Amino acid sequence: FQFQEDAFLRFLGLDKTPSPLKLQPVPYILKKIVQDREAAAANEVTQDLCYLKELGVRGNLIRLLADHGFYFYSPKISQDKFCLQKALYFNLSAVHEKEQFTMAQLGLDLGPSSYFHLGPDLELSLSVVQEPYRWGRSTPKPGRILALQSVPRPQGTLRFNLLDVAQHWKNNPQKNLGLLLEILVKDDRDSGLHVALEDTCAGLRRSLHASLLVVTLDPQQCHLPPRQRR
Amino acid sequence: AAIPVPSPSCRSLCHRHQLFIHFRDLGWHKWIIAPKGFMANYCHGDCPFSLTTSLNSSSYAFMQALMHTVDPQVPQAVCIPTKLSPISMLYQDNDDNVILRHYEDMVVDECGCG
Numbered sequence: 113f114q115f116q117e118d119a120f121l122r123f124l125g126l127d128k129t130p131s132p133l134k135l136q137p138v139p140y141i142l143k144k145i146v147q148d149r150e151a152a153a154a155n156e157v158t159q160d161l162c163y164l165k166e167l168g169v170r171g172n173l174i175r176l177l178a179d180h181g182f183y184f185y186s187p188k189i190s191q192d193k194f195c196l197q198k199a200l201y202f203n204l205s206a207v208h209e210k211e212q213f214t215m216a217q218l219g220l221d222l223g224p225s226s227y228f229h230l231g232p233d234l235e236l237s238l239s240v241v242q243e244p245y246r247w248g249r250s251t252p253k254p255g256r257i258l259a260l261q262s263v264p265r266p267q268g269t270l271r272f273n274l275l276d277v278a279q280h281w282k283n284n285p286q287k288n289l290g291l292l293l294e295i296l297v298k299d300d301r302d303s304g305l306h307v308a309l310e311d312t313c314a315g316l317r318r319s320l321h322a323s324l325l326v327v328t329l330d331p332q333q334c335h336l337p338p339r340q341r342r
Numbered sequence: 343a344a345i346p347v348p349s350p351s352c353r354s355l356c357h358r359h360q361l362f363i364h365f366r367d368l369g370w371h372k373w374i375i376a377p378k379g380f381m382a383n384y385c386h387g388d389c390p391f392s393l394t395t396s397l398n399s400s401s402y403a404f405m406q407a408l409m410h411t412v413d414p415q416v417p418q419a420v421c422i423p424t425k426l427s428p429i430s431m432l433y434q435d436n437d438d439n440v441i442l443r444h445y446e447d448m449v450v451d452e453c454g455c456g
Contacts, residue, residue, distance in 0.1 A: 117368070124431075124445065125443070126435075129369075129370075129373070130372075130373040130433065130434060130435045130436050131372065131373065131436065132372070132373055132434045132435070132436065132438060134438075135375065135434055136434055136438055136440050138375055138376075138432065138440055139440075142432060142440065142442050143376070143432075145430070145442060146376045146377070146430055146432050146442065149429075149430045149444070150377060150430075153427060153429070153449070156451075159428075161428055161430070161444045172443065172444060173441070173442070173443045174441070174442040174443070175439050175440070175441050175442075176439060176440040176441070177437075177439050178437060178438035178439055178440075180437075203437055203439075206435070206437070206439070333446070
């Protein structure tokens with residue numbers, strides 16, 4: 113059976129049988145897409161499987177890429193402006209050359225309870241890493257800034273459009289050095305806020321979860337809409 | 343969906359049969375998140391010349407069945423899927439990525455002689 117299984121997996125576009133150690137949490141939107149498609153199939157409703165109405169884009173393959181980055185720890189949090197610094201890295205090598213990106217959205221889930229009501233004001237900075245650096249040895253020099261914004265409370269999931277960046281990485285895999293996420297302290301700190309700051313930052317480090325939602329379209333299976341005339 | 347049950351005399355004729363594939367049976371439940379399985383179905387049954395026209399046959403199947411009656415060396419028309427539909431699968435790969443993709447022609451909706 114092993115031989116036939118391998119052949120069928122290749123037919124499905126997989127190199128080998130996946131054996132994940134721990135199943136990742138599945139976002140609500142992906143569950144909904146699956147449920148809607150199952151319901152439509154059960155009712156024999158014709159579906160356009162090249163359009164994702166839940167996301168408002170064309171595409172026939174959705175990947176929620178896991179973050180393989182790491183934290184930079186600052187032992188003296190009181191002496192710098194950083195609450196946390198983290199490298200974000202998403203491996204795009206599974207995206208086939210012929211696939212075309214139609215969506216790439218970074219999701220940053222900061223956790224529901226990591227930001228105290230009376231905690232300090234924080235600011236989030238997201239930038240592209242443009243120069244190689246020694247992983248785990250030094251903090252990369254931030255390149256182009258993609259986002260600079262206050263961290264809202266309650267946070268929920270923050271989403272950032274990375275379509276251009278992902279397209280660039282796919283065309284130039286050697287340029288995919290990841291992103292640098294920094295959460296900075298906006299407040300002028302006094303002694304009372306300092307305790308709250310350390311708790312808040314520690315909570316953020318525990319609960320932060322990043323993922324990249326990528327939608328691609330295979331032109332062999334789906335056609336791109338014709339360009340509109342001006 | 344309800345499947346029409348042929349009368350006893352027609353049971354051997356080409357029609358769709360239910361076949362549910364449980365991913366657990368394949369050991370694939372360890373990486374496929376949804377669905378748990380799907381109704382793949384299959385086609386099976388005879389395609390006799392006398393009934394070829396009423397069994398959702400192609401023109402070629404009709405001709406092949408006719409040729410078979412003349413020359414038994416020509417194989418009979420066979421019972422095959424005539425309408426297929428896709429399924430969507432949500433699974434996790436070895437890099438902890440969650441992937442949703444659809445696969446065409448995975449479910450047999452209708453059968454006929456071809």
